[in-house]
Amino acid sequence: MSWLRRRDARTFPYDAVVREYHAVGKHFVSDEILRLLARVRAELPEIQSPWPALHRLATFLDVALDKPDGRYDYRSYLALPLLELPAADDPIEQVPFARSRCDRLSAHLMADVLAFELAAADGQTTRLPHMRPSSAGTAKRLRLGVRAIRPTLERLTLVGGLTESDPVDLARQVCTVVDADMSVLERRLMGLTVLPVYTAHDEYLFLRVLQLFETTFALLSAQLRGAVNALARRDTHRAVHYLRVAATAMRQAAPLFSMLATMQVEAFRTFRTYTDGASAIQSRNYKIFEALCRQPDDARVDSEAFYSVPEVRARVLAGQATLDDAYREAIAVGELSDQQVDALRTAMADFASVWLRWRQTHYRLAARMLADLRGTGSTDGTAYLASVRTIPVFHTVDAESADSAADETVARS
Numbered sequence: 001m002s003w004l005r006r007r008d009a010r011t012f013p014y015d016a017v018v019r020e021y022h023a024v025g026k027h028f029v030s031d032e033i034l035r036l037l038a039r040v041r042a043e044l045p046e047i048q049s050p051w052p053a054l055h056r057l058a059t060f061l062d063v064a065l066d067k068p069d070g071r072y073d074y075r076s077y078l079a080l081p082l083l084e085l086p087a088a089d090d091p092i093e094q095v096p097f098a099r100s101r102c103d104r105l106s107a108h109l110m111a112d113v114l115a116f117e118l119a120a121a122d123g124q125t126t127r128l129p130h131m132r133p134s135s136a137g138t139a140k141r142l143r144l145g146v147r148a149i150r151p152t153l154e155r156l157t158l159v160g161g162l163t164e165s166d167p168v169d170l171a172r173q174v175c176t177v178v179d180a181d182m183s184v185l186e187r188r189l190m191g192l193t194v195l196p197v198y199t200a201h202d203e204y205l206f207l208r209v210l211q212l213f214e215t216t217f218a219l220l221s222a223q224l225r226g227a228v229n230a231l232a233r234r235d236t237h238r239a240v241h242y243l244r245v246a247a248t249a250m251r252q253a254a255p256l257f258s259m260l261a262t263m264q265v266e267a268f269r270t271f272r273t274y275t276d277g278a279s280a281i282q283s284r285n286y287k288i289f290e291a292l293c294r295q296p297d298d299a300r301v302d303s304e305a306f307y308s309v310p311e312v313r314a315r316v317l318a319g320q321a322t323l324d325d326a327y328r329e330a331i332a333v334g335e336l337s338d339q340q341v342d343a344l345r346t347a348m349a350d351f352a353s354v355w356l357r358w359r360q361t362h363y364r365l366a367a368r369m370l371a372d373l374r375g376t377g378s379t380d381g382t383a384y385l386a387s388v389r390t391i392p393v394f395h396t397v398d399a400e401s402a403d404s405a406a407d408e409t410v411a412r413s
């Protein structure tokens with residue numbers, strides 16, 4: 001109320017609002033607070049503040065008010081508009097910079113969830129107090145989290161200070177090293193991008209892991225776009241490079257599933273009661289890179305898979321360029337040497353294998369968490385995932401079998 005008398009977007013009491021959301025869960029925020037936030041949003045056009053601050057506040061309010069607005073979905077649940085991921089319509093010249101942007105963001109997301117786990121274990125936070133994990137569960141989660149983020153920290157040259165061997169101490173070091181490298185704005189963004197629907201501890205992990213994967217998907221979309229563009233110019237060297245970055249990113253993201261598998265099934269089933277309508281089937285980036293690999297089959301385009309992402313479906317129906325087509329065309333006109341074709345085939349097959357493995361691991365984890373419950377994205381749940389897990393990535397190039405590695409990833413956790 002006092003802010004409404006001054007109305008400067010730079011001094012909006014974000015911390016107080018987020019604290020309230022964390023105290024009760026987004027699904028249970030009181031009408032009084034929701035009305036106040038809606039009033040702030042309605043008054044934004046009259047507020048004189050620098051554009052970036054105003055834009056951030058408008059985006060935050062849209063994310064915070066998604067449920068009363070009736071717009072709640074995967075994007076708003078994950079606060080994706082605030083994360084400023086590389087986008088499908090960024091200029092093609094920006095593709096080479098996508099990896100460093102995604103690496104930085106991934107490090108921040110992981111350090112933040114590790115810090116939350118540590119604070120809870122130390123009894124230093126009252127946020128999301130319900131269904132805390134055991135100390136053994138926390139230690140395992142911390143160990144798997146550090147393992148998952150290590151390659152990213154290596155690329156960011158942030159591993160030098162990581163000397164501890166005990167998983168808890170090592171996780172503390174990761175938090176310190178990453179935090180010391182963050183700008184004020186980056187820290188602010190971390191504080192705004194976890195708005196769980198309920199107060200169960202494990203939802204924090206769930207949200208951050210989804211955001212980490214979504215960051216990977218944004219990177220894959222950029223790399224696949226770069227690969228299609230490069231191959232159309234017959235620059236196979238660059239196309240192979242982008243495919244390799246994509247495969248590496250997907251491969252290195254897989255340990256996140258092990259970390260997520262430490263989520264307590266009961267906690268997951270409790271908070272998911274309030275996430276209905278938000279499902280990763282609505283992930284645009286996932287469907288963007290899928291449709292950049294090849295034209296999806298008609299039955300898939302005309303199913304919940306693509307109905308859930310209408311903007312991407314429209315691109316598919318408009319006949320956007322795909323890697324499969326570019327590859328076929330390059331072969332048909334005979335402009336590639338045998339060596340170039342080999343390199344391309346190997347890179348495509350590797351990407352396809354690693355993605356099939358991702359799907360299999362995802363399916364295993366979902367089956368364990370859900371059993372026979374329905375999905376939150378209008379599908380029948382694991383039966384849907386079983387049916388989509390073997391869809392070929394490319395028509396032109398095959399992948400290898402994915403089953404054994406996926407079993408191993410979930411079983412290890």
Ligand code: HEM
Pocket residue numbers: 209210213214260268279280281282283286305362365366367369370374375376377378379380381382384385388
């Ligand atoms: C507890 C863990 C998880 C469970 C139980 C689960 C469950 C499901 C279910 C049931 C679906 C089908 C759509 C629906 O009705 O919701 C789905 C789709 C999907 N999930 Fe998950 N999921 C989990 C974790 C994740 C994670 C961490 C990601 C990473 C972003 C993810 C990405 C996806 C994607 C991309 C789809 C769409 C697949 C397609 O349409 O082919 N899921 N998930």
